[in-house]
Amino acid sequence: MSNIPHPDLATVELDEFQYDNRIVRDFAIATILFGLIGMLVGLLAAFQLVFPNLNMDLPFLTFSRIRPLHTNAVIFAFVGNGFFTGLYYSAPRVLRTPMWSPVLTRFHFWAWQAIIVGAAISLPMGITTSKEYAELEWPFDIAIAIVWVSALVNLVMTTINRRVEHIYAAIWFYLASFVTVAMLHVVNSIALPISLFKSYSVYAGVQDALVQWWYGHNAVAFFLTTPYLGLMYYFLPKAANRPIYSYRLSIVHFWALIFLYIWAGPHHLLYTALPEWAQTLGTVFSIMLIAPSWGGMMNGLMTLRGAWDKVREDVVLKFMVVAITAYGMATFEGPMLSLKNVNAIAHYTDWIVAHVHVGALGWNGFLTFGILYWLFPRLYNRPLYSQKAANFHFWIGTLGIIFYTVPMYWAGWVQSSMWKEFTAEGLLKYPNFLETVTQLAPLYFLRSVGGTLYIIGFIAMIYNLWMTALKGNLVKTETAKAMPLNAIWNAPKSEYWHRRILERKPLALTIFSLIAVAIGGMIEMIPTFLIKSNVPTIASVMPYTPLELQGRDIYVREGCYVCHTQMIRPFRSEIERFGEYSKSGEFVYDHPHQWGSKRTGPDLHRIGGKYPDSWHYNHMEDPTSMSPGSIMPRYGWLLEDDLDTSTTKAKIEAMQTLGVPYAKGFENEANANLHKQALEIQGRLKQSGIKASANKEIIALIAYMQRLGTDIKAEK
Amino acid sequence: MSALYLLIIASLTVALGFLGAFIWSVKKGHYDDDYTPSVRILLDDTPEDTHS
Numbered sequence: 001m002s003n004i005p006h007p008d009l010a011t012v013e014l015d016e017f018q019y020d021n022r023i024v025r026d027f028a029i030a031t032i033l034f035g036l037i038g039m040l041v042g043l044l045a046a047f048q049l050v051f052p053n054l055n056m057d058l059p060f061l062t063f064s065r066i067r068p069l070h071t072n073a074v075i076f077a078f079v080g081n082g083f084f085t086g087l088y089y090s091a092p093r094v095l096r097t098p099m100w101s102p103v104l105t106r107f108h109f110w111a112w113q114a115i116i117v118g119a120a121i122s123l124p125m126g127i128t129t130s131k132e133y134a135e136l137e138w139p140f141d142i143a144i145a146i147v148w149v150s151a152l153v154n155l156v157m158t159t160i161n162r163r164v165e166h167i168y169a170a171i172w173f174y175l176a177s178f179v180t181v182a183m184l185h186v187v188n189s190i191a192l193p194i195s196l197f198k199s200y201s202v203y204a205g206v207q208d209a210l211v212q213w214w215y216g217h218n219a220v221a222f223f224l225t226t227p228y229l230g231l232m233y234y235f236l237p238k239a240a241n242r243p244i245y246s247y248r249l250s251i252v253h254f255w256a257l258i259f260l261y262i263w264a265g266p267h268h269l270l271y272t273a274l275p276e277w278a279q280t281l282g283t284v285f286s287i288m289l290i291a292p293s294w295g296g297m298m299n300g301l302m303t304l305r306g307a308w309d310k311v312r313e314d315v316v317l318k319f320m321v322v323a324i325t326a327y328g329m330a331t332f333e334g335p336m337l338s339l340k341n342v343n344a345i346a347h348y349t350d351w352i353v354a355h356v357h358v359g360a361l362g363w364n365g366f367l368t369f370g371i372l373y374w375l376f377p378r379l380y381n382r383p384l385y386s387q388k389a390a391n392f393h394f395w396i397g398t399l400g401i402i403f404y405t406v407p408m409y410w411a412g413w414v415q416s417s418m419w420k421e422f423t424a425e426g427l428l429k430y431p432n433f434l435e436t437v438t439q440l441a442p443l444y445f446l447r448s449v450g451g452t453l454y455i456i457g458f459i460a461m462i463y464n465l466w467m468t469a470l471k472g473n474l475v476k477t478e479t480a481k482a483m484p485l486n487a488i489w490n491a492p493k494s495e496y497w498h499r500r501i502l503e504r505k506p507l508a509l510t511i512f513s514l515i516a517v518a519i520g521g522m523i524e525m526i527p528t529f530l531i532k533s534n535v536p537t538i539a540s541v542m543p544y545t546p547l548e549l550q551g552r553d554i555y556v557r558e559g560c561y562v563c564h565t566q567m568i569r570p571f572r573s574e575i576e577r578f579g580e581y582s583k584s585g586e587f588v589y590d591h592p593h594q595w596g597s598k599r600t601g602p603d604l605h606r607i608g609g610k611y612p613d614s615w616h617y618n619h620m621e622d623p624t625s626m627s628p629g630s631i632m633p634r635y636g637w638l639l640e641d642d643l644d645t646s647t648t649k650a651k652i653e654a655m656q657t658l659g660v661p662y663a664k665g666f667e668n669e670a671n672a673n674l675h676k677q678a679l680e681i682q683g684r685l686k687q688s689g690i691k692a693s694a695n696k697e698i699i700a701l702i703a704y705m706q707r708l709g710t711d712i713k714a715e716k
Numbered sequence: 717m718s719a720l721y722l723l724i725i726a727s728l729t730v731a732l733g734f735l736g737a738f739i740w741s742v743k744k745g746h747y748d749d750d751y752t753p754s755v756r757i758l759l760d761d762t763p764e765d766t767h768s
Contacts, residue, residue, distance in 0.1 A: 094757055166746055166753045180730055187726050207719035214723045234757060243754035250754075251747055258734050262727045278720060480760060 005487050012487045015163065018477040019092050021379050023105050025474060027085035028372060028379075030113055031078060032462055035368070037120070038073030039455050041066050046448040048633070049600070050441060055633035060124035062633045064559030068135045069123040074360060075133060075223060077116045082368040083227040084108070084151075087174055089375065090234040091158060094168045096482040100157035104150050111147040115140055126557035127197045130592055131212050133219050134188055138199045141189040148185065152178040163482040169250040173230030176258050180222040188215035192657060194650040198553070202658060205587025206273050209595050213268035221261040224359060225327075228367055229253070232300055232324065235371050239316045245302035249295055256292035260285055267338035270347065271569040272595065273584035279340070286338035293331035300324040315390040319370030322398060326362025330355065345420075348565055348599040350440070351412025354405045361401045361454060369393065369461060376465045380472030389464045397457035403450030411443040420573040428576055433602040438629050537585035541711045543660045544589060544704070546648050546674040551704030553651070554697050555594065558635065563600035566593075566708070579606030579709065586712055589660050601632060606709035613681055614688035616702045638698040643678075645671050645695075677703055 005012045048054045048063045055062045088105065092098050099105045119136055122128075128135040136144070155178060159171060188211055191199035203211050237244050244250055266274060266282030301324055304311055311317045333355055336342050346352060377384050384390060418436040421429040430436055544552060555561075568574050570581040582605050587593055611619075618625050621639055623632040652667040666673075678694040681702055685692050692699065741747065 093760055164756065166749070166756075167741070168753050168757055170757075176734065179733070183726060183730055187722070203719055210719050211723060214727075237754065237758060241758060243751075243758065247754035248747075248750040251750065255734075255738055259731060262730060265723075275720075478760075 005483060009487055012483055014481040015484050016479060016481050017098055018479050020088070020098060020102065020105070020477055021474065022476050023099075023109060024085055024089045024375065025379050026109055027081050027088060028375060028465075030109070030116075031081035031085055031368065032372070032465070034073055034077030034081060034116055036455075036458060036462065038070060038078050039451070039458060041073060042070040043448065043451045043455060045070055046444070046451050049444045049631055050448060052631045052633055057634055057636055059126065059637055062558070062635070064562045064633070065124050065126055065128075067562045068128060068132075068559060069120065071133060072119050072123065072135060073116070075219070076119070079224055079228075079360075079364045079368070080112065082364070082371070083177075083223075083231065084112070085375070086231040086235060086371055087155075087227070090170060090231070091155065091174065093480075094164070094171055094234065095158055095161075096163035096480070097158060097161050099154060100161055101154050104154040108147060108151045108154070111143065115143050115147065118143075122197070126559075128556065128559065129189075129191065129199065129201065130556040130559065130561055130594065131188065131201065131208075131215075132561075132597060133216055134185070134212070137197050138189070138191050138193050139196065141185070141191075145182070145186055145189075148178065148182050152182060161485075163485050165485065165488055168233075169244075169247070169254055170230040170234040172254050173226045173233065176254070177222045177227040177230070180218060180226075180262070184215045184218050184222065188212060192654050194647065194654045198647070200651075200654050200658060201592035203592070204658070205590045205593050206584040208590065208593040209269060209272070209587075210266070210274060210278070212593070214265035217265035217268055218262055220356075220359070221264075224364055226257065226261075228364060229257075229296060231367060231371060232296075232320070235367075235374060236300055236303055236320050236324075239314070239320060239370065239374050240304055240307055240310060242303065242307060245299050245305065249299045253292050253296040253299060257289070257296070260289050260292065264289060264338070267343070268597070270338070270340050270343045271571070272567050273582055273587070283338050283340065286335045290332060290335050294328060297324055297328035297331070300327075315387060315394055316370045316374045318391075318394050319366045319373065322394075322401075323363050323366035323370060326358050326366065326401075330359040330363060333358070344569075344571065345416045346412060347569075348597070349412035349416045350408045350443075351416070352598065354408035354412060357404055357408065358401070361397075361404060365454075366397065369397070372461065372465060376468045377472075379475060380469050381475050382468065382472035385464050385467035385471060389460050393457040393460045393464070396453050396460070400450050400452075400454030400457060403453055404447050405450070407443040407446040407450070411440045411447075414443070415440060419577070420571070422573070428573065431577070433577070434627050434629060437600070437631060441631075537588070538583065538712065541586055541588060543655070543662055544707065545677055546652060546670040547677040547700050547703040548707045549651055549655070549704075550643055550645070550648065550674065551700035551702070552594075554638065554701045555704055556592070558638075560604075561594045561596040563596075563598060563632070564602065564604045565596035565599050566603065566605040567595040568603055568605050574603070578603045580712065582709075583712070586709070589655070591655065591658055591660075604705070604708055608706045608708040608710035609713075612688060613684045613702050613706065614690050616705055617685055617690055617692065617698060620698055620701065638701060639692070639696060641697045642695050643697050643700050645674060648674055 044054065044061075045063055045067050059065065088099065115136075118140055122137065122140070123135060127137050129137060134141075152175075155174060159167060159175065190202050192202055193199040201208050233244060233250055263285040264282050266278045267286045268282075270279050270283070301321070304317065304321065311321055337346055337352070337355060346355075373384060373390055415436050418430045418439065423429050566582070568578045568581045575581055587595075615626055617639070619627070620635045622634050622636075623630040648670045649667045652662055652670045656662055656667065675694070678699045681699050682692060682694040
């Protein structure tokens with residue numbers, strides 16, 4: 001495949017066209033702005049774990065509500081906009097054509113920012129689905145799907161209208177990211193709305209967990225990894241002004257990664273109630289992923305062979321080298337963590353937090369910074385304002401990563417060891433979970449220092465880029481010339497009919513048929529499989545009472561799953577500490593599941609009946625009154641706010657639609673039932689000397705907590 | 717565990733889609749030359765490039 005003009009043409013007119021730099025600049029500003037906000041929110045959350053008073057007793061500033069804001073902001077606002085910045089700069093230049101539709105491009109920009117603002121408002125308000133990295137409620141989910149598919153269409157059409165025959169590897173990475181994320185997002189977000197801002201996942205329990213982590217893992221793969229690999233394959237060669245070490249390897253990297261990644265999701269659910277074979281499948285594919293990941297990393301680093309003197313001089317390359325190294329570390333660690341014996345130690349601890357931050361701060365963060373430092377001088381047609389400030393950013397950022405991750409690895413190891421340690425008599429050495437938390441305080445503090453350093457560097461970058469922009473003039477468009485695609489000469493090939501059909505407009509055909517098949521398949525599969533399968537497998541497991549269901553929704557709203565798991569793994573140390581290990585049949589009415597992924601606090605699956613109602617009441621008002629030294633925030637508003645019972649009927653009806661076997665007509669008696677149970681709890685609280693009215697939110701939450709994990713006990 | 721079937725079908729659909737794209741790109745001769753594309757992206761075809 002060449003770019004030689006067709007010999008039959010007497011002359012070839014070069015097309016003249018323009019690259020739009022303004023959209024690149026706009027996305028870059030969004031990246032920087034939302035990056036700063038997302039990181040500051042993360043920093044606040046980090047400090048809250050050391051100084052719980054920073055929760056300030058305000059619902060919308062409480063750790064469990066802002067942690068999802070931090071993750072969503074950094075993933076979708078910072079990295080998302082970072083990807084789009086690089087995409088709208090590189091794709092037109094690689095394909096030698098402007099974006100197909102400037103309107104869709106602008107729509108993409110404004111709609112994406114609007115969704116981010118919506119997330120920034122709704123998540124602190126407690127409007128959440130509680131599915132990690134997919135917390136946004138259904139109206140946002142629909143908006144995301146529309147924006148995402150429109151951006152995909154724009155990219156596909158641009159690719160079709162290209163002026164270079166060959167589609168460069170970066171474009172393949174971009175296309176694959178869009179296609180796969182569209183699929184993941186739609187499958188994971190299917191929910192039954194009961195109001196504008198509340199919906200229930202159609203999947204229940206173990207199924208919901210599986211779908212969630214199939215999404216969660218592949219979101220890391222196709223939102224944080226493949227788009228940035230595309231950026232690496234464009235911006236690294238550009239910054240070094242030399243071709244990628246092996247273009248052949250980048251092709252192999254792409255195809256191997258694409259075919260392996262999607263099967264690795266179950267490694268997030270090792271030792272849970274997920275079937276064994278699915279866990280093993282996840283592990284096997286995770287291990288295989290080392291090959292393409294490291295191939296890609298070596299490809300990046302080897303591009304600089306013989307040019308390491310440039311790295312010493314050029315701050316852009318420095319950022320990129322650290323980013324690629326972080327990619328290599330995270331993609332080696334990931335497969336190691338998916339080995340069951342390693343996972344048994346690391347899962348639910350801060351080790352995982354360290355692991356994702358090597359990826360986020362190192363790979364995504366540093367690659368973004370490198371690209372921004374490379375882009376701004378080109379967009380504003382002047383050298384970078386201060387090389388010194390950029391070097392400062394590089395070093396303080398690197399230091400920040402180290403100060404962040406090392407204490408977190410340490411914390412993970414310490415906590416896991418304490419959880420599992422037995423005395424010579426065969427008892428838990430640290431039976432009080434709180435001991436394993438307070439032990440980590442200094443490490444949490446160090447982590448916050450690391451985060452602070454990283455953000456100081458980020459602010460230095462903002463100043464530097466700001467001054468570069470101020471002193472330069474924006475090059476709004478760049479004019480380029482290239483030969484039209486139809487003038488390119490291709491060696492004659494034998495034309496068979498199936499080739500003609502398959503090969504004309506191939507990308508569009510592939511992608512649209514894929515979307516069509518996926519949607520069709522889903523419509524067919526979901527009702528057939530999911531509703532029928534909700535037949536309880538444990539006879540004593542019953543649906544939640546209306547009050548418990550309302551309490552569960554408060555648990556979801558407050559984001560309790562952020563720090564508390566509901567999944568006791570079949571280890572002696574966990575059974576000893578928390579109770580009987582969790583069985584998949586216990587979760588059949590859980591829309592959505594609340595398994596969680598991190599134990600900042602203890603597991604709650606068998607909390608029911610462990611403490612009296614009054615304990616929970618006092619504990620929610622002030623956790624330190626029951627557990628001195630606890631770092632849990634106070635949830636005082638639950639004691640004051642009235643429970644909204646107007647939704648009870650709609651909730652029960654939604655559950656019935658999803659196959660939860662409430663008796664026919666129960667939805668009409670639900671509130672009477674709710675009130676009766678609330679009075680019982682009020683009575684028990686009264687016996688303990690607590691005066692509370694029966695219509696407060698806390699009553700519902702207590703009902704739910706006291707129910708957790710108790711059904712299975714009835715059978716014994 | 718019916719959600720597993722859903723996920724396997726969804727994953728397979730994507731995978732088969734990519735397989736189709738892969739076969740297409742190979743047949744189309746995209747990988748006949750595995751060097752020039754890596755150099756071509758270094759040139760932007762903007763006037764400065766043509767002059768230099």
